[in-house]
Amino acid sequence: MTTFNVPTRAEVSENNQAIFDNLNKALGFVPNLYATYANSDTALENYLNFANAKTSLSAKQKEAVNLAVSEVNACLYCLSAHTAIGKMNGFTDPQILELRAGFSTVNTKLDALAKLAKNITENRGKTDASVLENFFNAGFTKGNLIDTIALVGDKTISNYVHSTTQVPVDFPVAQPLELETV
Known part of the structure; x- marks a missing residue:
């Protein structure tokens, strides 16, 4: 079975490195699941935009x-x-x-x-x-x-x-x- 390692900041795209930096500032760390999204050059940003979009729910x-x-x-x-x-x-x-x-x-x-x-x-x-x-x-x-x-x-x-x-x-x-x- 393929093993998925959690990518480090150095292993992701520049765009994802900036997102990692923002997550570190906001949360104090980059959650492993978010880091996993960063295996893609676009998925982490797309997911965070979706997850943080405006909603009528509290x-x-x-x-x-x-x-x-x-x-x-x-x-x-x-x-x-x-x-x-x-x-x-x-x-x-x-x-x-x-x-x-x-x-x-x-x-x-x-x-x-x-x-x-x-x-x-x-x-x-x-x-x-x-x-x-x-x-x-x-x-x-x-x-x-x-x-x-x-x-x-x-x-x-x-x-x-x-x-x-x-x-x-x-x-x-x-x-x-x-x-x-x-």
């Missing part, structure tokens, strides 16, 4: 989607990264585990969003009508739906990059999910 809502999608896609790297980011956005460990399982017992709007993200991912976009109706009944709009679908795609790309490359996880490793799902 930071907490984005993390709810990221956690649910990464759980369905069994991506330990993204689960670990988004567990850390979820905590930075105010989620507790039990809330993060619920969102990973695709629900929330503390917030009906996040519950509808997590259920939708899980359902879209599991069904490859063939969303169950009842899940979609629940999403709209929770107060979300058609614009929120499109932004959620875009975010599911965004996160799925990273899930697939890690699942294929298996680069080392450089965040505290997420605990296994052992929740009963609702």
